Amino acid sequence: MAEVIRIKRGLDIKLKGKAEEVFGKSEPATLFSVRPDDFQGIKPKVIVKDGDAVKVGSVLFYDKANPEMKFVSPVSGVVLAVNRGEKRKVLDVRIQSDGKFESEPFQKANPSSMTSEEVKKLLLNSGFWPFIKQRPYDVVADPNEKPKAIFISGFDSAPLAPDYDFVLEGKKDEFQLGVDALSKLTDGKIHVGVNVESASKIYKRVTGVEVHEFVGPHPAGNVGVQIHHIDPVNKGESVWCINPQDVVTIGTAMKKGLYDFTKVIVLDGSSVKHPAYYRTVYGAQITNIVKGNVDETSAVRYISGNPLSGRQISADGFIGAYDAQVCVIPEGDKSEFLGWILPRLNKFSVNHSYFSWLLGRNREYALDTNINGGERAFIMSGEYDRVFPMDVLPEYLVKAIIAKDIDKMEQLGIYEVAPEDFALCEFVCTSKIETQRIVREGLDYIRKELA
C-alpha cells in the first residue's frame, strides 16, 4: 500500500444530529421519482407513459446522445406521470410502487470472464451506467471514451455523512464483483481512497484495486481531491468515478441475477429527532421516514445529500440518484438583531473574530440555512485556499469562469474539479459568492463550447 496521503487544507464542520449506527423503522415508500436532472450531462428521451406497468429495471428513458444508455425504474409498479416543465423539459418520472419489487430478467454474470465490450453493453443496457461519473465536467461517463483510471472514494467526509464501513457491512462479494466489472472498463487501475481512521475492512480485502489511505479534514473524502492527489486529470484525459454503494448494486445484480437497487441512506441533521440509517432505493419519497421524526417547531429544510452540496427538496420530496443521505436542518429565515457584531457563540465560523475556534474542535453546532450576510464582490483573499486541498487556485478559477475565459479555465485546472469541491469555499466565503453554481455553469459552458 502506498503511503498515507495527508490532506492539510480543509474543514470539518461538526453538526448536531449525527446518526448512531442503527437502522430506523419506517413504512416503505410508495411513491418514487426518477429525475433526469440528477444525471448531469444527459438529454432524456422518455419511453414510458402514464399508466404503464414497470418492474425493477424497466427502462424509463434513455440518453438522446447515447441511445444505448438506459435509465431504469428502481421499483415495480405503475408510472403515475411523466412531469414536464417549461419547453417540455422532463422534470421526473413518477412511479407508484406495488411494494413487490419484481425484477426484470437479468442474466447472472461473471465479469471476470467477460470482455470489455460485453461489460460495457451490460452496464449501459441495465441502467447501471449512469451511476458512473466522469471528470472532466462531472457528468455521466461518456461510454465512447476509455478512462485512464477509475476512482472509488471509500468514505464520505462531508458533515453528517453516512459511515460507509457501516453501510457496506456484509457486501464484500458484491463489491468485489462490481469492481471486477469496472476493471474491464479501463486499462488503468481502480483506485479506492480510504480513511486512515476507519477499519475499511471491505476495501482492504477486495482484490484488483489499489487502496490509498487519506488522513485529514473534509474534503479528503471527495473523490475529486483523491483523484488530484493520486492521478490528476490533464487536458484530454478522463477518469471515472462511482460511489461504493453503486458498485455493490452492480455486483448484486450479477450475483443474484436480478435488479436490486436497495441502498442504505442516513437520515440526520439537527432537526431530526432520531437520526438513523434506512434501507431504501434511489428516488424514494422521504415522507415515511421523516413523518413524526422531525422537530417542526420552526421551519425546516429537507436536503437530499449533505448540507454543503446537497439539493433542497420538500417534505414530500425524493432522494436523489447519487445521494445516500437526507438531512433536515432549521431554515434560517429570521433576521438577527445586530448579528454581525455579536459574539454568536451558537454559530460556527472559521474566522477568529468569532470564538468557535476556542470552544473546542468537537463542539457540535445546529447551523441553519441563513447565509449570514449579503453577497459582495471578492474582498477577502486566501479564504478559499485554506479549504481547497488541491494545487489549484480556486479564486482565480472562479474568476476565469465568471469571465467565460475558456483558455484560463483550462490552464487553471477546471478539468480536475466538480462543484462539490467548492462547497467549503462557498461555506467560508465572506462575500457569500455562490461558487458551486458558478463552477457548475462553467463546466457546462466549457463542455458545450468544446463539444
Added chain:
Amino acid sequence: MKALRNFLDKVKPSFEEGGKLAMFRSVFEGFETFLFVPDTTAKRGAHIHDCIDSKRVMSMVVIALIPALLFGIYNVGYQHYLVTGQEMDSCGIISYGLACVLPKIVVSYAVGLGIEFIVAQWKKEEIQEGFLVSGLLIPMIVPASCPLWMLAVATAFAVIFAKEVFGGTGMNIFNVALITRAFLFFAYPSAMSGDSVWIGTEEIFGLGGATNVVDSFTGATVLGQVGVAQGVATPVLTNAVGGQLSVMDMFIGLIPGSIGETSKIAILIGAVILLFTGIASWKTMFSVFVGGALTAFLFNQIGTTPIMNLPWYEHLLLGGFCFGAVFMATDPVTSSRTECGKYVFGFLVGMFAIVIRVLNPGYPEGMMLAILLMNLFAPLVDYFVVQANINRRLKRVKK
C-alpha cells in the same frame, strides 16, 4: 428588538420601488442590514454558511483602528499644548484633540458614505461597507491642521475616481484612503508637508487656549528633520520644542506626525487584533517589515547622507511605516491575492518605502507612495504566481 423589527417591516414598503421614499432606498437598506442580519437563506449550493460577513470584517478593522485613533486624539491635543507652552491638563488636551479630529471623521464619513449611498441608489445595489474602514483611515493619515474643505474634496475625489468608477467595494485597484492622501499631497502640498502643518496651533471652537507658539517651536516631523539635515551624520532628533527624542519616545508616539500614525503601541494593539482575528494577512504585514528593515540596513552600510544613517529600527518606527504596514498594505482588495504573492508584495512595499524616503530629496516620507505603487503592481505579482501554477499543470502533462 421585536418592536424595532416590526417598525422596520412597517416602513419598508414606502422605501421600495414605487414607494413614497423610494429615493432613500439604499439608505434605508443600509441601516436595516446593519440593525438586522437579513433573513436571506441559501437558495442553491451550500445550505449552511459561515457566520462571517463583510460587515463583521470591516467592523473588526475599525475596532483595530480605535486605539490608534484615541491616541491620535490625545497626541493632537498634547502637541498643541506643548508648542503653545501652556500647562498641560488632560481635560484640555483631550477636548482640543476631539475638536480637531472629530470634525475630520464626520466630514470624511459624510462625504464618502453620501457618495456611496447615491451610487448604490443609482445602481440599485445594496450599500457596501468598504468605506467604513476607508472613512476612518482618511482622517488618521492627514496632518492635524488639514482644513476640512480640503478633506471633503479629496475624499470625494478618491471615492468617485478610485472606487466607484472601478465598480465599488472589492473592485478598486488603489487603496481609497491613500488616494485621498495622495490627492491632498499633490493638490495642496503646502497643507500636507513642511514644518508647520503637523501640529494644530489654531484655536478650534474656542478650545485650546493660547495660540501663540513658544519661541523654540519647530513643527517638523522627525523624518522631516532628518530630511533637511546637512552633512553625513544623522542630526540630533528633537520634539516640537527642542527636547531630545529617544527611540522610546518614537515608540510611544508623543511626536508630531499624521493623526493616527505616531503611536507604535496603539498600532501594535491594532496589529494584534487584525492578526488574531486573521483579517489581515500576517504574510503581508511581516514582509513589509522585513523589506523595510533590510533596505534600511543596506542604506546604513552605505551611509553617505543623514537619512541613510538613520538606524534601520528608527526607520521602521518613524513616519507612517508601521501604520501603513498594519492597516494599508494589508488591504486584501488592493494587495496581492495569492499567498506567495503576499510575501513579495509586502517585501516590495517595505523596500520602496525606505528607498523613496532615502533617495527622494524633496519629501521625507515614502510609505504612501510605496503602497500605491505596489497596489499597481500587485496584479503583476499575482500574475507570476498564477503562471507558476499553470506551468506546474502543463509540466504534469509532458511527464
